[in-house]
Amino acid sequence: MKGKATSFDIAHEAGVSQSTVSRALRDSPLVSIETRERIKAIAKELNYKVDKNASNLRQQQSSTLALLLFEDPTSDDSMINPFFLSMLGSITRATAKAGYDLLISFQQFSNDWHADFEDTHKADGIILLGYGDFLDYRDKLEKLEQQNTHFVRWGALEEHNPGVVVGSNNYQGGYNITNHLIDRGRKHFVFIGGADNHSPEFLARFNGFNDALSERGILKPGQTAKHWDAISTETSGYNVCKALLDSGEKVDAIVCASDLIAIGVLSAMKESSYNVPDDIAIVGYDDIPLARFTSPPLTTVKQNTILAGEILVETLIAKIEGRHAKNVLIDADVILRESS
Amino acid sequence: MKGKATSFDIAHEAGVSQSTVSRALRDSPLVSIETRERIKAIAKELNYKVDKNASNLRQQQSSTLALLLFEDPTSDDSMINPFFLSMLGSITRATAKAGYDLLISFQQFSNDWHADFEDTHKADGIILLGYGDFLDYRDKLEKLEQQNTHFVRWGALEEHNPGVVVGSNNYQGGYNITNHLIDRGRKHFVFIGGADNHSPEFLARFNGFNDALSERGILKPGQTAKHWDAISTETSGYNVCKALLDSGEKVDAIVCASDLIAIGVLSAMKESSYNVPDDIAIVGYDDIPLARFTSPPLTTVKQNTILAGEILVETLIAKIEGRHAKNVLIDADVILRESS
C-alpha cells in the first residue's frame, strides 16, 4: 500500500462502493449490520482513518474549537495567569469528550484576528479567556457578534454583554471572604488589586468586599473601603504592599484580588518582618495550586475551574448547534488556610 | 451576500477566473502585480478568507501541529506540571510565528491514539510533552516512527531514542547545583525524587548529583549517594520529607528533583520547625514562576523553556519539511536564591 489508504481502497477491498464505506464507518442504518462490521474490520486492518480535511470540507464544519488566550503585551512574556492554565485542563478534556478538537492561540488585541478562526473554517467556535480585564474589548466582541461568530467568553456579567458569558460569582466571593475576616475580629481592611473599572471581575470582588464591610458596620454609611491598585502579578503585589507598609496606614487584614498578588504581598510582609496572620491577615483569590504551599498557607477563594471549563465548552457547543445558550454564574468557595 | 464569500465570488467581482484569484492571493508571479492588488483589495472588502479545509485537502497537509501532553492517570486530575505549562506559551508562539496552528490534547497511554493526529490529516506533526517519565512509552514511540509520523519529544537523550528528542541537560544541572551546595560547605546530602529508572530525566539529575559528590570527595569511591523516592508533586515531596525527618537521617542539604517536590519539602520543614537554609539547604529544579516566592525563595535550576519551545517547534517543522533534524540538549542554569 503506497501512501495512506482512502475510502476507495477499502471499498475495493470489501467489494462495495465507496459511499457504502463512508456510511458504514459512520454507522448509518442504511447499511446492513454485517456489511458494516465487515467494512470496519477491513478499515482497521488497513489502518484507515477518515481524512479530516475532506470530511470537514464536505460537511462545512470542522469539529474544532479555538481557545484564544488573551496575552497582555505589557506583562512578562512567560507569565500566563495560572488560573487560566488550570482551566485549560478542563477545557481540553471537555472539548475532547464532546468530540471536538482544540486549537489554542495567544492573541493580542492589536492583531486584527477578529473571527479568523471561524471564517477560515479552522474552528466552529471560539472560547475567549482573559478578555475581561481591558476596556477596549467591547468593540472587538461586538464585531464578532455582528459577524455571527460563535463564541463564549469567560468574564464578568455586566448589564449588556456582547455574546454569552460564563463567569464566577466574584461579588459573592469577595463578600464571603470579607465576612470571614470580620468574623475573625479584623478591623482595618485594605483591598489590593485592580479596584478600578478596568477589570469588571476585580471590581465585583471589591464591591463584595465593600458591601460586607458596610453591612457589618466596619464602614460608615456612604464611606468606601480602601483599595490600592495592583495588577495581577507577584511583583506588583510585592511592590504595592511595600508602598502600603511605608505609608504607615493602619491595617490588620488585606484582601488581595488574586493569589498572585497575595503571594507578592506575603513575600513583602516576610521581608518587613510582619507576622502573618498574627499581625495581619492576608487572603487571596483563585486558589491556584501553590496557594496551599505558601508560608503560611493562603486563605483564598476557589473558583471551580473544572466546572467552569466544562460549562464554557458546553455553552459554546450549544451555540454552535443553534441551541439556546445563556449566561452562567458559578459559585465560588472560601478556602480556609492559615494566613487568616 | 448570503453565506461566506468564496473565491468564485471574488473572481466574479473582479472579472477574472477563479484560478487567477487563488494565484493572486498566494502572490504567484503568474499574475501581474496590478491584478494581484486589485484582487486583494476586493477580497479584503468582501472579508474573504481562504477556506482552510479546502486548501488543506487540496494540498494534502494541514499546516497544523499537535501538542500532546501526557496525562498521568494516577495523579490529581487538575494538576498539570507547571513546567510544561510554561513551555506551552513558547510553543504556541513559535508555532504561530512559523505559520502553523496548534492543536492541543491530553492523552493517556491507555488510549490507542497512536498517530491519529497525523493519519487523519489534522496535523502535520506532533510534539510530545511529558512522555519521558514512564517505562512503557518506548513501544508507542517506535510504532509512531514505523508509521513515519513526524514527531519530536521533550525528554532525556538516551543511547537509542525513537525519533528526535529535545531535552535539557539534566546531568549538568544536577551536577552544577550540587557543586554549589558543596561550595557552601554542606556535607550531608540527600536527593529526593524519582531516582529510579522510571524517569531518565530525574535519573540524569541524580547522576549529576552523585558524580559531583564523588568528585569532591563527599562520597567514597564506589559509594552511591542517598536518595528517597518521590513523584513530582508538592504532596509527595511533603510526605517523603516527613518520612526523611522521622528516620533520623543526618542531613544538611536536600536536592529535589523538581520545584514541586521542593515546595512540599519546604512546607514540611516549616511544619517541623527546621530553619532553611540555616539548618538545612533545599534546592529544586525547574524554576517555576513561584519558586522565587516561596519562603525562603528557592535556589533551583532553570531550564530555558522559551528556547526549548522554540527548538521543539523548529525541529518538528524541519522533520515535516524533510530537512535533517537532530537531537538537541539545552543547557540549564543554576538560579541562586535564599534556600541554600
Added chain:
DNA sequence: ATTTTTTATTCAAGCGCTTGCTCCAAGTAA
C-alpha cells in the same frame, strides 16, 4: 401473478481550493 413496500446498495454531484496544462495576444526576430 402482479403491484407495492421495504431494504441494501450504488450513482453522481459537489464542498472550495490549487495547479499542470492550454490558450491567446502582444512583442521580438527573421
Added chain:
DNA sequence: TTACTTGGAGCAAGCGCTTGAATAAAAAAT
C-alpha cells in the same frame, strides 16, 4: 509578412469525503 517567444490569464482535473436521489433486489401485500 511569417515564425517564434513570452507574459498573463483561463480550463479543468481532482484532493477524499458526504449525501440526496436513483436503482435493484427481496419481501410483503393484493
